[in-house]
Structures are given as C-alpha cells and as structure tokens.
Amino acid sequence: MITTGTIRREEKGGARPAEAHDAKAATTRGEELLRLENVGVRTADGRWLIRHVTFSVHRGELVTIIGPNGGGKTTTVRAALGVITPVEGRRILKPDVVIAYVPQRFHVDPSLPLTVDRLLSLAASSTRRQRRKALESTGVHGCLDKPVQSLSGGELQRVLIARALLRKPDLLILDEPVQGVDFAGEAELYALIARLREELNCGILMVSHDLHMVMAGTDHVVCINRHVCCEGKPAEVTGSEAWVQVFGTAVSPLQAPYVHRHDHVHGADGHVCPLPLAQRGETEKTTRGQNAHEAGTTGKETHEKGEE
Amino acid sequence: MGLPGFDPLLLRALVSGLALAIVAAPLGSVIVWRRTAFFGDALAHAAVLGASLALILNVSVSWGVLAIAVLIALAVHLARPARSLPEDALLGIFAHGALAAGLVMAALFLPAGQDVMALLFGDILAVSPAQAWLAPLFAGIAIVLLAMVWRPLLMACVHEEMAIAEGLNPARARLVHALLLAVALALALPLVGALLFTALLVLPPAAARALARSPEGMVALAALAGVVSVILGLWGAWTWDAPPGPAIVLAALVLFAFFHMAARILGR
Incomplete structure (x- = not known):
C-alpha cells in the first residue's frame, strides 16, 4: 500500500482564497508574495x-x-514571472517584491564577451x-x-543561483534547476x-523535472496538466514502505515523493474525463500515475474541479 | 597624393563619418549580440524607397529615408510573430520589395540626370553641410540615450525573459535602439550608401570581438575600429576617387583581419 496519509487533494473549487488553504498552516505562513488566480493562457x-490555474507562494514557503511534459509547467512559470499576460484570470504580485529567476535554459551568444563577474554585476548593483x-x-x-x-552545465546552474542570491530576492523562481545535473x-x-x-527568508517557486520526486522541504506541490491536476503536500520519505520498495533505501534525504491521486483522465487533446469510482483506487495505487491517463473511459467533457 | 588638405567636402564627410562610426559601435554591437543584422539590412534596403519618394516629392532625401526607417522600426517592434514565416524572412521580403519599388519608381519618375545609384554606394559630394553638424549632434544624443537603457538592452541580449521577470523593460530598450538605428541610417546613407550600411554596423564590432573581454570593451574597440576605418576609407576614396562607402568597408575589413590576427598572436 502506498502511504497517502499526508496527501491532501483539493476537493472542489477552481479558484479559492489562499486563506482557505489549510487553517492550521495559514497561521504559520508568511505574507503572500505571488498569486495566480484562475489563470488561463491560450x-x-x-x-x-x-x-483555471490557481495557487500562491508565501514568504518562507x-x-x-510538477506535471507531465507538455502539460504547461513552463507556461505556468512564465505566467508567474509576468513574461506572458494571461487571457483569463490574473497574476497578483505583492508590491515591491524583488524577483530572482533561474531559467531552465541559459545561452549567451558567443559574440557577447561576458565574464561571470559582469553577468553578476548586471543582476544588482554590487x-x-x-x-x-555570492559565488x-x-x-x-x-x-x-x-x-x-x-562554463559547464553544473557550474552555470551554480553561477545562476549565485546571481539570484545577489539580488536578495523576496521570491525566487527556478525552472528545473537540477535538470542535466548528476x-x-x-x-x-x-x-x-x-x-x-x-x-x-524568501518564497520559492520551483519547477521539478520529475513527476514523482520533489525537493524535501517542499511545502506544497502543484501538479499541472493543462489545469491544476492535483495538489498537496509531499509524503515523507521515511516511514513509507512503498517508497522503500520502489526506490530502495539509498534515497536522498533531500527528496520526497509525491503521490498522485487522480480522479479524472485526460483525452488525447487534453480534455478532462472523469474516472469511474472503481478505477480511482487503482489510480491512487499507481505511483507512475500518468499511465492511468491512457484509460480513456468516457468522452464526456466534464471537469470535477469545476468552472468558477 | 598625400594629405588632402582641408577641402570642405572632405571635411564634412569626415566629421559626419567619424560621428557615425562612434555611434555605430554600440548600435552595431547590440545587432551582433542579438543576431539581428537582417534588421539593419532591411532598414537600409527600404531606405531606397524613402529616398525615391523624397526625390519625386521634391523634399530632402534624408527626411524620406528617416520616415520610412522609423515606420519600419515601429512596425517590427509592434508586429506580432507571424504564424508561418519567421520574422527575418518577412522583413527580407518587405525590404527587398521596398528596394525594388524604390528603384523602379526612381527610373520611371525621376528626371534624367538624377539617379539613386549614389544612394546604394554613397557619395562624398552628397554629404550636405547640415549633415556635417547634425551627425555629431545625433551621435551625442544617441550615446546618452543608449547609456540610459544600457542595462536592460544588455540584459535583452543575455536573457530577455530574465530581464522582464526581474523588472527591467527590455522591450522599451529595444525600441530606443531600433529608432536610433533608423536615424543613424538617414544620416549615414549619403556617405556609405544603403548596401553597405549594415557592414558599417557589423564589421567594427566583429573586429573588436577578437580582443574584447567585456561588452563595453567591445563597444569601445568597435568605435576605435570604426573611426580608423572611416579615416582610412575616406582618404582612399578621396585619393582614388572611389565611392566612400565601399572604401570604408574595405578598410574595416582589413582591420577585422588585423584584430583577429592580433588576437591569435596574443593567444586570446
């Protein structure tokens, strides 16, 4: 059995006030830095x-x-960064929040003579x-x-993180920071x-390259597959028998598994199909949850998470 | 023939050429870094249409060129990405269309004796007295404006999305750059001609790249290379009665080879 005790799934409601997140957690949470509210990008x-993407990032959080390739992770981050303007919904950024961004790809044209020192000096006066x-x-x-x-890939990641650090950000946004790193x-x-x-003491929004593993210490996982598929807290690594069974004991304490609980599947074009109750339990047991998406049951386009 | 003395024609060409060489260094460096040389080319080609229209309407060629160049700069800036053709292809089609239209219109409507060939290659005689003092004035203003948007402009070359996310305005910096490029074209056209405008922008930074260790160092070296090219090129053009544009570009090409050989020898 997969330990799913720590997972909390959103029961209903596309856009919800951040305060309603979790009554207990709300008292310990820092101020809200960024919120995407019912965001749609076309x-x-x-x-x-x-x-219908809604989530928020608080200070210290x-x-x-996570989400499958092509599911809209990068689009979500770009909306969060303010690089693209959503056609629907809105992005609310607390005034005077300093953002630092560590992009997934960073390529400087060879014709531009740029040392690491000069790159860093462009980030903030220093x-x-x-x-x-910082380096x-x-x-x-x-x-x-x-x-x-x-620079090598690993060096570049560290330089970009040092660059972000130099900005003394309130909100740090990282797009797949460990991709291509051993x-x-x-x-x-x-x-x-x-x-x-x-x-x-900043808020961090991070895109993970892995569907099932997130960084330990993650307070909140948002799985994006065209919409917020599911969200919740990652399970603890220790004490999860299933985890040990699947990955053995030699796991990094810096990672934590996240188990999907799907109540719907996606059709080939990404539309949402509800999953019959009998099959839901099966999905919950399938940590490699995306496979369950192939089980197309009905073609009805309903959406449990609902419109506004 | 030796030193050509203080012929006012040459002096005008020299003053406007040196001012343009200096301002072309930062403008051209950004073009090289952003790989948008085609934009300079498109502007220059379309300038011929502007010049033809100006001659037909009997207004100053510079105004015609400036109007068309500013229009294109704005259009490129405001245009949404096309669905089926890349931006450089669209710009190329438009620019060459404008060039062809300009040449045909000039042939059909201009009185005999007037021709636009000088627009393509430049002509020392075409540099007006107004140009000789407008060019340094423009260069001064342009350098101040570029300095004001330099950080977002440089970040637009490094990582545009990072710049936007971190609160800079690279789009505005790029618009400033494009508009300055349009004015530079209007001022440079009599001297270097439409066909070689991009070469004046791209060659000095490309030469400077061999030795530069920082973006600003590259701009400074490019300015130096541009200044030397203009002096050598104009001297050659005056001495051998050659068109100044190609002469300046040839001089820049020699410097390009020289800088890269120097880099090889210095082990950079």
Whole structure:
C-alpha cells in the first residue's frame, strides 16, 4: 500500500482564497508574495495551454510545480514571472517584491564577451567582493573571471543561483534547476536551495523535472496538466514502505515523493474525463500515475474541479 | 597624393563619418549580440524607397529615408510573430520589395540626370553641410540615450525573459535602439550608401570581438575600429576617387583581419 496519509487533494473549487488553504498552516505562513488566480493562457490559434490555474507562494514557503511534459509547467512559470499576460484570470504580485529567476535554459551568444563577474554585476548593483562572496556560497568562486560561455552545465546552474542570491530576492523562481545535473550534484543543489530559503527568508517557486520526486522541504506541490491536476503536500520519505520498495533505501534525504491521486483522465487533446469510482483506487495505487491517463473511459467533457 | 588638405567636402564627410562610426559601435554591437543584422539590412534596403519618394516629392532625401526607417522600426517592434514565416524572412521580403519599388519608381519618375545609384554606394559630394553638424549632434544624443537603457538592452541580449521577470523593460530598450538605428541610417546613407550600411554596423564590432573581454570593451574597440576605418576609407576614396562607402568597408575589413590576427598572436 502506498502511504497517502499526508496527501491532501483539493476537493472542489477552481479558484479559492489562499486563506482557505489549510487553517492550521495559514497561521504559520508568511505574507503572500505571488498569486495566480484562475489563470488561463491560450495560443494564437485558440488552444488553451493552461486554464483555471490557481495557487500562491508565501514568504518562507517552497512550492514545487510538477506535471507531465507538455502539460504547461513552463507556461505556468512564465505566467508567474509576468513574461506572458494571461487571457483569463490574473497574476497578483505583492508590491515591491524583488524577483530572482533561474531559467531552465541559459545561452549567451558567443559574440557577447561576458565574464561571470559582469553577468553578476548586471543582476544588482554590487561590489566585486560581494559577487565573489555570492559565488563562494554556491561553490564556484573560481569562475569569477571566466567567460560565461565556457562554463559547464553544473557550474552555470551554480553561477545562476549565485546571481539570484545577489539580488536578495523576496521570491525566487527556478525552472528545473537540477535538470542535466548528476545525482550527487542534484542533492547538493537542493541543499543549496534549502539553505537560500533559510538565509533569505524568501518564497520559492520551483519547477521539478520529475513527476514523482520533489525537493524535501517542499511545502506544497502543484501538479499541472493543462489545469491544476492535483495538489498537496509531499509524503515523507521515511516511514513509507512503498517508497522503500520502489526506490530502495539509498534515497536522498533531500527528496520526497509525491503521490498522485487522480480522479479524472485526460483525452488525447487534453480534455478532462472523469474516472469511474472503481478505477480511482487503482489510480491512487499507481505511483507512475500518468499511465492511468491512457484509460480513456468516457468522452464526456466534464471537469470535477469545476468552472468558477 | 598625400594629405588632402582641408577641402570642405572632405571635411564634412569626415566629421559626419567619424560621428557615425562612434555611434555605430554600440548600435552595431547590440545587432551582433542579438543576431539581428537582417534588421539593419532591411532598414537600409527600404531606405531606397524613402529616398525615391523624397526625390519625386521634391523634399530632402534624408527626411524620406528617416520616415520610412522609423515606420519600419515601429512596425517590427509592434508586429506580432507571424504564424508561418519567421520574422527575418518577412522583413527580407518587405525590404527587398521596398528596394525594388524604390528603384523602379526612381527610373520611371525621376528626371534624367538624377539617379539613386549614389544612394546604394554613397557619395562624398552628397554629404550636405547640415549633415556635417547634425551627425555629431545625433551621435551625442544617441550615446546618452543608449547609456540610459544600457542595462536592460544588455540584459535583452543575455536573457530577455530574465530581464522582464526581474523588472527591467527590455522591450522599451529595444525600441530606443531600433529608432536610433533608423536615424543613424538617414544620416549615414549619403556617405556609405544603403548596401553597405549594415557592414558599417557589423564589421567594427566583429573586429573588436577578437580582443574584447567585456561588452563595453567591445563597444569601445568597435568605435576605435570604426573611426580608423572611416579615416582610412575616406582618404582612399578621396585619393582614388572611389565611392566612400565601399572604401570604408574595405578598410574595416582589413582591420577585422588585423584584430583577429592580433588576437591569435596574443593567444586570446
């Protein structure tokens, strides 16, 4: 049996006030920094990339976005960043919130002579010593005078995190920060991000590259597949028998599993089909939950989470 | 022939050429970094249409060119991405269409003796006295404006979404850059001509890249390369009665080779 005790699934309501999140948690939560409210983004030809997406990030909180490829994770982040304006719903950013962004892809044209030091100086007005210190804290101070284009993938991630740190952000947004980093490096980066949250007391919004693993310490997981598929807290690693069965004992304490509970499936075009009750239990047991999405049952386009 | 003395024609060309070379350094560097050389080309090609219209309407060529160039800069800035053709292809189609229309209109409507070939290659005689003092004035204003938007402009070359997310306005910086480019074109057209305008923008930064270690260093070196190219090119054009545009570009090409050889020798 999969331990699902810590998982809380949204029962109903697309857009809900942040206060109603969890009565107990609400008292310990910091101020709300960013909120997406019923956000919908559409392509030029009218296809919805995401719709009815609602969540918020508070100070001191780590929110992780997961979801299948093509499900709209990056679109959600771009809406959260304010790079794209939603056609529906809105993005509410607390005034004077300083954002730092660590993008998934970072490529500087080789024709631009840019050292790490100069890149960092573009982030915030700072002295060379402060920039060196920021790089020291992420373990790449040797890169200070290297051209940005000469960095390895792991070095670049650390430089970008140091750059974000230099901005002293209230809200840190990271798009798949450990993608392409090996297992040991992944654990280190997660430890670094955890430390940043402590030091800066900032809110963190992170996209995870893995459907089932999120960083330990994640307060809230939002699974995006065109809409908020499900959300909740990640299960604790320790004490989960199923977890040990599946992944063994050699798991990073910096990661935590997140178990999906699907009450619907998606048709080929992404529309939502409700799942018959009998099948729901099955889905809950399927940690590799996306497979269950293939079980197309009815073609009826209803949406349990409902319109507004 | 040696030094050409203080012929007012040459002096005008020199003053306007040097001012343009300096302002072309930051404008051209951004074009190289953003890989948008086609935009400069499109502007320059369309300028021929502006010039033809101006000649036919009997107004100053510079105004015609400026109007068309500003229109294109605004259109490109405001245009939404097309569905089936990339931006550079659309711009190319439009620009070459404008060039062809300009040449045909000039042939049909302009009185004999007037021709637009000078617009394509430049002509020292075409640099008016007004240009000689307008160019330095413009260069000064442009450099101040570019300095004001330099951080968002540079961040637009590094990572545009990061810039937007972190509260900068790279779109406005790019618009400032595009509009300054349009004015630079109107001022540069008599001297270097439409066909070589992009070369004046791209060659000095490309030469400077070999030795530069920072974006600002590259701009400074590009300005130096541009200034030397203009001096050498105008001297050659005056001495051998060659069109100034190609002469300046050739000089820049020699500098490009020289800078890259120097970088090789210095081990950079």
